[in-house]
Amino acid sequence: VTGPAALGWPSPRGGARMTVRSRDPLSAGSPPEDAHPIEWPQELADVVQHGRLAVVRAEDVDARAGPWRDHAARAGAVLDALGYESAVAQGLRSRLGVHGGGEVAPVTSMAQLRNSGHAVFVWLDPLAPVAGPEGAPPRYAAIGLLKVGHKKLFLSGPSGPLRECCPLCVLDFYVRPTHQRCGVGLRLFSAMLQALGAEPQTLAYDRPSPKLRAFLGRHFGLEHPVPQANQFAVFPDLFLHLERLGKRPPAVGLRRSEGEPPAPTYGTPPSSRQPRSAAFPVTQSRTLW
Secondary structure, eight states: OOOBOOOOOOOOTTOOOEEEEOOOTTTSOOOOOOSSOEEOOGGGGGGOBTTTEEEEEGGGGOTTTOTTGGGHHHHHHHHHHHHHHHHHHHTEEEESSTTOOOOBOOSOOHHHHTTSOOEEEEEEEEOOOOSOSTTOOOOEEEEEEEEEEEOOEEEEOSSSOEEEEOOEEEEEEEEOGGGTTTTHHHHHHHHHHHHHTOOGGGOEEESBOHHHHHHHHHHHOOOOOBOOTTOEEBOHHHHHHHHHHTTSOOOTTOOOOTTOOOOOOSSOOOOTTSOGGGGSOSOOOSSOO
């Protein structure tokens, strides 16, 4: 399942580079088959939750204070590789002119995650151990990603005026080709919902591709989004959710303004004083995986 796709727009004045997101199947490439695994850093094996999930938050990889700063480069290589494959699958390219081509333009990378307040949920598959010292950390291959975060949007309700809000958004969603159509996407998406206490009908989806639209309809019955000028897909329940919250946006895992009360986070940073199970705030349910 791939994440957001979008239509191209004219190049801004001065020829500045921009991102073009196309639904044209001729412009979308075929991501490489899993010729080799994208291996999760063994140094971060202790943050893997339930043997399947790693949550990479912007504050975790902060170059100065992040708890993962010593291993951020290796974690970043995983995000960059998955983000690149996701962009190839969606045909996301940058260009200088309306008729020009361009390089692949991922929407998920370590550089984009830093200072964004967003989080990336990475789904992992255990790898066979290799010969080495006894007690070596387990090995995992990264097979999917789901990037989420709050964004300030102007949305119009089914019968209401345009309003400014800051909903939780799905920004990128991808599973590697050889692991598609076997339930990985649903497990990853469900784990995100459970971790954040979110509901699929109250999220905003950044320019969802036909595959993502079909996924939402098949698994959650979400088939008729409210049209938006910014090409986000939102559903009527989002506006009811915003009314319940009032004008104050939810503060899950975001940087806070002065005077705002502490916000819940996407997960607990790794710590030698905590058991692994404490790093993922969900019930110990076996239904997801």
